[in-house]
Amino acid sequence: MEQRVNPDVLLKQIESQSQQGTRGHLKIFFGYAAGVGKTYAMLEAAHAVLEQGTDVVAGYIEPHARPQTMKLLAGLELLPPLKLEYKGIRLQELDLDGALKRQPQLILVDELAHTNAAGCRHLKRYQDIEELLKAGIDVYTTVNVQHIESLNDIVASITGVLVQERIPDSVFDEADQVELVDIEPQDLIQRLQEGQIYQADRARTALDRFFSVENLTALREIALRRTADRVNQTTEKVKAQASDYYTGEHILVCLSASPTNGRIIRTAARLAKAFKGKFTALFVENSAFSSMTDSDRQRLRGNIQLAQQLGAQIELLMGDDIPFQIAEFARLSGVSKIVLGRSNTRRPRLGLGQESFSEKLSALAPNLDIYIIPDQANQPQAYRPLRKKRPSFQFNRRDTLLTLAVLMICTCISLGFRQIGFSEANIITVYILGVQIIAVLLSEQGYSMIAAVAAVLTFNFLFTEPRFTLDAYDEGYPITFVIMLAAGLLTSSLASKIKRHAVQSARTAYRMKVLLETSQQLQQQTTRQGMIEVTARQLVKMLNKTIVMYDSEEKNDARNLSEPQIFQAEPQISENELVNTNERAVAEWVFRNNKHAGASTATLGSARCLYLAIRTTETVYGVVGIALKQRALDPFENNLVLSTLSECALALDKEILARRRQEALTQAKNEQLRANLLRSISHDLRTPLTSISGNAGILLKRKSLFEDERSRELIADIAEDSAWLIDLVENLLSITKIENGTMSLNLQTEMMEDVINEALQHISRHVRDHQLHHEECEKIVLVRIDSQLMMQVIINLVNNAVQYTPKGSEIIVASRLEGSDLVVSVADNGPGVPDAMKERIFDLFYTSRGQIADSRRGMGLGLALCQSIIHAHGGTLKVRDQLPHGSIFEFRIKAEEVHAYE
Incomplete structure (x- = not known):
């Protein structure tokens, strides 16, 4: 039985082939340690393609102290390096703009994981290579196994060395070719001892710390496995294109500000690759988020960026009950596995005490597989409470007077109750009510605690025998006082918690309101400019930051950014600071590369604004710049911005489709009108033209009628022109018949x-x-x-x-x-x-x-x-x-x- 081709798969193949036609090809020479011969193999391969007529340029080759390797540079064109000075040191980097201007067919760029010096466009070299590939230039490069992000922790545990220069797994997995350069560990150590890799003093240090047979054997095994995994992933992609192949696995990892959360994220990423499933990273924002320390915020942003690099879909939720939020998200999103770090919570010997985070989550989601990752630092991970800034309690005159006023009112009411003859239980409830009122009215929780203690002391002083002393005759009064104090503190704590929940609910409601409002306003707009203005105003409203909008326009069969529009927030910023040559260059880069750049990013981070693309999957409709000072967007703000830009992109996409549909309808009507007109004219002209042509032919045959040669020429022209018109009419009729499908x-x-x-x-x-x-x-x-x-x-x-x-x-x-x-x-x-x-x-x-x-x-x-x-x-x-x-x-x-x- 003939198997029908899935049209969706066919469309993806066509799009993939179309992208491959314009994008350069990346080949990685992959090794497990320095000195295995990656650069040597790359240069040999470059000479081979050079002999075949390929235009090859050596963009940047690390100046190795290896004569045999450096000899292979002979015969290759060398691109002059970009020279930079940093802290008095002269540095050389890849000249990205020079490479783009030279536009070779193939460029050699050593050390894929290298971190660029300050002053370069990108923070990392792999970002330079990505831009070269997008420009249609093929790239040969090198990298070692310890530089792959998801393997960083494993390599560090083996070698004891934490590598700082790393590349996202996606760069390695999406390479067109990966060539494993392999050598036996004993041979590599021998080369090191012979001085073929490092100089003598550095070679001895390497032998003592890194280049042991055990380390190299383990690294070699990891490199072989990683290469095999990549082959398997390529095979599975082919299977997915050939059939409806899907594993159904969905891996969830929780984000936090923990210093060791990166280890958990990498483990989850490896698990997602192993199971070939979806990968989601979830951050649950609780009431402590607003009081996070700057260091915690920085770590959280780093962990979010790490998860994005490893291919995770970032999601944001709000709530103080983190296990419940995770369990509900997992249930609604079809998560099959959750990856957590080990909790510090321990049960007492008697089995009583607080449940661990994993136990709570297991109880809420009993059908999920939960993986607990050992934590060397023994710190809790995704569920670790956000550290709060703990400022000392400060008295405020207004809040102090309000607290005293509430306590005095409660005392007066209680004295009145005593005169009437109410019991002491009624008086106690009056004071508890006063503590609750103070907790609700004041934002500082310390006042409600002070009020609870003051209420107990006041009740003891005024309403227990002996009165006007802090003593009590009744032996049960101390228990009453303790219960009263506990009730006051508990109600105070609950009131404060309710207020925090109210704030979170308000933020969630605000987010939903803004997104709904944005969607409604965009739907009401019929012009592109109106949609751009609505998006900009909404961004100013939600962020209270100045926004720079770059729309795109078509000129000379190419789309380019138009002049920027500035939408100021308070306080206003000078336009020259937001719109200049450097800022526009960053916006142009974002437009051409469909990636974010600018302030708070690793690409062109010295810019004044953070630039994000207004885009669908592949099409960029414009660029928005968000003026940042020092603080980057937090996850809540970033989520709002991305959602708003997605709404704008969808609206612009619909506007373009509607305009094209209208143009197509207009063109179809014009074509129909033209066809009808041509058909009508052709039929009307056929008969008189045939008569003119026939009569002219008859006159030409009667030579006796025209002795003047000029007259005969005029008759001949009439015959020829009428014949041409007859042919034209026949062509018109044939064209209209073919277009209408009637021929x-x-x-x-x-x-x-x-x-x-x-x-x-x-x-x-x-x-x-x-x-x-x-x-x-x-x-x-x-x-x-x-x-x-x-x-x-x-x-x-x-x-x-x-x-x-x-x-x-x-x-x-x-x-x-x-x-x-x-x-x-x-x-x-x-x-x-x-x-x-x-x-x-x-x-x-x-x-x-x-x-x-x-x-x-x-x-x-x-x-x-x-x-x-x-x-x-x-x-x-x-x-x-x-x-x-x-x-x-x-x-x-x-x-x-x-x-x-x-």
Whole structure:
């Protein structure tokens, strides 16, 4: 049974092939340690492709102290390095702009994981390489296994060395080729001892710390496994394209500000790759988020960026009950596995006490697989409470007076109750109510605690025997006081917690309100400018930061950024600070590369604004700049911004689709109107033109009527022009029939040479000024065609050659057999067809002037009709150059039967 191709898969393959046609190819030479021969193998491969005629440039090669490696640079063009000075040290880096300007076919860039010096466009070299690939330049590069992000912790545990220069796994996995450069660990150590890798003093240090047989063997195994994993991933992608292949696994890791959260994220990323499933990173914002320390915020941003680099989808939730939030998200999102760090919470020996985070989560989500990752630092991970800034309690005159006033009112009410004869239990509730009021009215929790203690002391002083002392005769009063104090503190704590929850709910509601408001306002807009302005105003409203909007416009068949629009917030910022050459350059880079850059990022981080693309999956509609001072966007703000920009991109996409749909409808109506008009005119002109042509022919035959030669020439011109008009009318009628689908082919088996000979009898009389030759096919070829229409094709092609070549030019009509196809060509040695015209020469009403025709001899119908007739016969019509000059129009159709001449 024939298996049908999945159209979605086919579309993805076409898009992938389209992207591969413009994007450069990346080849990584992969090793497990320094000195295995990565750079040597890369240079050897470069020489091999250089000999094949490839344009190769050495962009940056690390100055190794290895003579054999450096000798291979001979014969390669070296790109001058970018020289920078940092803290008095002269540094050399890859000149990215120089490489883009040079535009070689292949560039060699050593050390993929290298961190660039300050002053470079990007923080990391792999980002430079990504820009080179996007420019269509192929790249050869090198990297070791310890520089891959998800393997960093494993390598560090083996070698005891934490590598700071790392690359995202996606860079390695998405490379077009990975060549493993391998060598036995004993051979590598021998090379090190012989001084082929490092100099003597550095070699001894390396042997003592890193280059042991155990370390190298373990690293080699990891490198082999990682290469095999990449092969498996490539195989699975092929399976996914061939069928509806899906594993259904969904891995969730929780983000936090913990110093060791990165280890958990890397483990989850490896797990997601192993199970070939979706990978999601979740951050739950609780009430302590607003009081996070700056160091915690910085670590949290770093962990979010790490998760993004490893391919995770970032999600944000709010709530103080973190296990409940995670369990609900997992249930709704179809999560199958959760990765956590080990909790510090321990149960007392009697089994009583606080449950650990993992135990709470297991109880809430019993059907999920929960992986507990050992933590060397023994610190809690995703569930670790955010550290708060603990400022000392500060008295405030207003809050102090309000607390005293509430306590005095409660005392007066209690004294009144005592006079009436109410019991002490009623008086206690009055004071508890007062503590609750203070907790609700004041934001500082310390006041409610002070009020609870003061209420107990006041009750003891005024309402227990002996009165006006802090003593009590009744032995049960101390318990009453303790319970009263506990109730006051508990209600105070609960009131404060309710207020924090109210704040969180308000933030969530605000977010939903802004997004809903943005969506509604965007839907109400009908113009592109209106959508841009709505998006900018909403961003100013939610962030209270100045926004710079760059829309895109089409000029000279290319999309470019238009002039920026500034939407100021309070306090306002100078326009010169936001709009200048440097800032626009960053925005242009974001527009061309479809990535974020600028302030708080690793790309062009010295910019004043953070620049984000307004984009769908592949199309960038514009760029937005957010003016940042020192603090980067927190996760809540970042989530809002990305959601808003997504709404804007979708609205712009719909606007473009609606405009194109309207243009298509208008064009269809115009085409229909034109077809009806042409059909009507053609029918009306056919009869008088036939009469004029016939009468002119009769007059030409009667020579006795016109002895004046000038008169005979005028009659001949009338006959010729009327014949041309008749041909034009026939072409118009044929075109309208083909466009409307009303033309029916009268297919019969014919000899092509007979059709060509008959057509040549009806060529314009101007052919007498040219040299017309007919080269017949060596074999008798029968074809199934509509002979009348095929004659029209031959006539139009020859007349076209006559019209656009000078007098005396040679025109050759030839036919030949190629396989099962008959090829008919009309060649001339005239000026030829420019390359710019070849793509449109068969368009309707297109002439050599490249515009709508208005000349009597150039309506632009002939070639368009020829192509339509040939396509109706299942053939193809093309134009190509004739050497040394001229053009060849040729069409091919299927041959029915072939006989050799006897």
